[in-house]
Structures are given as C-alpha cells and as structure tokens.
Amino acid sequence: MKLTEQYYLGNDVVAISKNLLGKYLFTCIDGVTTGGYIVETESYNGIIDRASHSYGNRRTPRTKTIFMQGGIAYVYLCYGIHEMFNIVTSVEGEAHAILIRAVHPTDGIEAMQVRRNMPVLKPAITAGPGSVAKALGISRNINAISLQSDTLWVEDRGLNFTDDQITAGPRIGVDYAGEDAFLPYRFYVKGDTYVSKPNR
C-alpha cells in the first residue's frame, strides 16, 4: 500500500502531481497518526520554473533538499509563519517538487483539531498548504526525511479520480514568476470541501 521509492523517481512531475490526488498522506508524530487523502497539489518543475525555489539552479542550504533524489520531504518556512510541505520527485539534480496544498482528513482528526486549535471541525482545517502542514504536525525538523519512513508516508488505497473530477489551473501566490505563473500546474478535485480555493 505504501508508495514505493520507484513511484517518486519519474521525471514527469506534473503527471505525478495529478496522480497523487486520491493518495493517502499520513504522518506519525509524537505517537499520533494523522492523515487523509490528497485533494490538491501543485508542481514545481525544476530549475527552469521561475516559481520554484530551484529556479536557475539556485543551490543554497535551504534549497539543497529539492535537488536530492525523489521520495523525500521538503519543508520550509514561508511568510515567517507557515511551514510548507512538498514531496521531492525525480532523480538527484532534477529539483522537481510537489506542494501538497490540501488534504481530505480521514485519520486522527481530533489530534489535528488540537494542533490547529480548532475545537469545531471546519473544512479550513486542512485547506491550504500552511494548514495541511500544521494539522499533520509537519515542521522543518522533518525536512529531507524519507517517505519510506514510519514518520511520513503516502499510501495507495485504490481511490482514483477520473479526469472529469479533476481540474487543472494556474498556481496560487506565484505572480512574481512571470509567464510561468500561468502554467496549469495546480490540480484539485472538483467540488471537494477541503480544496483551498475552489473558484480559481
């Protein structure tokens, strides 16, 4: 059930992003397992993608994780507040990454509510990348961790969405990326309550 290392090594990051919809993402942090199935992703297509941290082959202490071999997590801080969780794909040096923007929770919902300080369950609990990371207990100290570990992994439980249930569109919050901001690299499940911005 757990996706194999091989799954993450493909060189078509956009295809993998789309395929990840319906896969189950789990974390086991502090002995608590939380997770659900992925309903929204964005692709970051290596050093030629102006929206990516790796654009122009920019290697720094922060971005070096993206350049590693696929099958690991890339976690970083944005706006000084939010941690973002990405899955690194392809082989070493390609710098492909997939941002997990929204998850439909199925397991450990109470623990997520505590982490989010959200006593009443609302769709916003895992809608948006900052929310997903916080709800799942993901922080920068699991940056570069393997998705074969027992802390963080993705499962295939046979849930599949058809093309007419999936929408592709431009990515969010990447206006600075020029032409690349318009690429249809964002995928989400049409009509799912937990998608962050259904109307874009």
Place this chain on the structure above:
DNA sequence: TCGTCGATCTACT
C-alpha cells in the same frame, strides 16, 4: 551586515 519580501492564514471591518 542590512533591507526586502515571500509557494499564507486568520481575524476583523
């Protein structure tokens, strides 16, 4: 060393 700003979310008007 310093200044700028970001793959965002929430609360409040």
Place this chain on the structure above:
DNA sequence: GTAGATCGACGAG
C-alpha cells in the same frame, strides 16, 4: 475585502 502577523533566505553593497 483587507490588514497584520513574523522570520529567515537571499542579494546587494
């Protein structure tokens, strides 16, 4: 609809 939060990465000098 819009402002404020809040900090580290990065490029300029």
